[in-house]
Amino acid sequence: MADVVNPENEDLQSQIEEVEALSSIYGDEWCVVDEASRIFCIKISSNLEEPKLTACLQIILPPDYPSTAPPIYQINAAWLRGPERAKLANSLEDLYVENMGESILFLWVEKIREFLVEKSQTSESDQPEKVNITTEEKVDGDEDIPDFSTLRLNTENLHLFMENANDEEVPPIKHGNPITDRRSTFQPHLAPVxxxxxxxxxxxxxxxNKKIASATHNIYAYRIYCEDKHSFLQDCEDDGETAAGGRLLHLLQILDVRNVMVVVSRWYGGILLGPDRFKHINNCARNILVEEGYTSSSDEATRSGGKTKRPKCKKTK
Known part of the structure; x- marks a missing residue:
């Protein structure tokens, strides 16, 4: 009797071979975070003297990668925001679609490196320490530290990001009332998803929207209820405002909202707000959720005060 080929074993063998190759190619830049959980990261640089840009690619390899699912990833780079982040994410997704079923990590790493080189060459003055980062973020100083807590959330469903859904329409987007404090402005946006x-x-x-795209940070979180699995697909993004996305997702969890995403744009005004910035982000997010009828439980969110344990964020994709 012929041996029955187990696709899972084939995928695991492909992953082992790919990781061995990447470790050989990239040396100390390649890091095994948790081999049992198939979690890895790699530090990527533009390889240019000045200006030199770096990014940290964090990866989880699902059991059915590479046969039927893409790697789950996020890119940590304090200078990477808005349209540029979306552009890079789109290019990685295009590479996956073009090479579906094949090992993709090497192509992704080199695509990110190519992006860094292009960014360095076209913006000579755009060094990481000179981009639009608030002093508050510089004090935090942990933008590039790998954090996989949110990547662990419903990883079995994250391949849905890659599904071809060209027939879907953009959900209606609501814009909430801004909050201004010491020249910093926070404005929430909400959409059903x-x-x-x-x-x-x-x-x-x-x-x-040029104004939104130019925001210092566009922090977001979403929760989608999967009826068939009775579980939530949820994630968040700091966009450089360290820990803000996790706090925002924590708010959505406390309010038990579902099938909604909230984006909070912050335009930094040059004056440090300290912890008040997190209060404003959550307050304006809670306000728009109440206004749009997702919850009336504003008191519960207020009591949380951002003091309970929160999931940290990327951060994507």
């Missing part, structure tokens, strides 16, 4: 593809469409639509 039922698929990860719609999350991406909403972000792209918001970035078409």
């Amino acid at each position: 039922v698929t990860p593809r719609q999350v991406k469409m909403v972000l792209e639509k918001l970035c078409e």
Whole structure:
């Protein structure tokens, strides 16, 4: 009797071979975070003297990668925001679609490196320490530290980001009232979403607005309820405002909202706000959720005060 080929074993063998190759190619830049959980990261640089840009690619390899699912990833780079982040994410997704079923990590790493080189060459003065980062973020100083807590959330569903859903329309986007404090302005945006593809469409639509695209940070979080699995697909993004996305997702969890995403744009005014910035982000997010009828439980969110344990964020995709 012929041996029955187990696709899972084939995928695992492909992953082992790919990781061995990447470790050999990239040396100390390649890091095994948790081999049992198939979690890895790699530090990528433009390889240019001045200006030199770097990014950290964090990866989880699902059991059915590479045969039927893409790697789950996020890119940490304090200078990478808005349209540029979306552009890079789109290029990685295009590479996956073009090479579906094949090992993709080497192509992704080199595509990111190519992006860094292009960014360095076209913006000589755009060094990481000179981009639009607030002093508050510089004090935090942990933008490039790998954090995989949110990547662990419903990883079995994250392949839905790659599904071809060209027939989907951009969900209606609501814009809430801004909050201004010491020249910093925070404005929430809300959209109903039922698929990860719609999350991406909403972000792209918001970035078409030049004012929103120019925001210092566009922090977001979403929760989608998967009826068939009775579980949530949820994620968040700091966009450089360290820990803000996790706090925002924590708010959505406390309010038990579903099938919605909230984006909070912050325009930094040059004066440090300290912890008040997190209060404003959550307050304006809670306000728009109440205004749009997703919850009336504002008191519960207020009591949380951002003091309970929160999931940290990327951060994507």
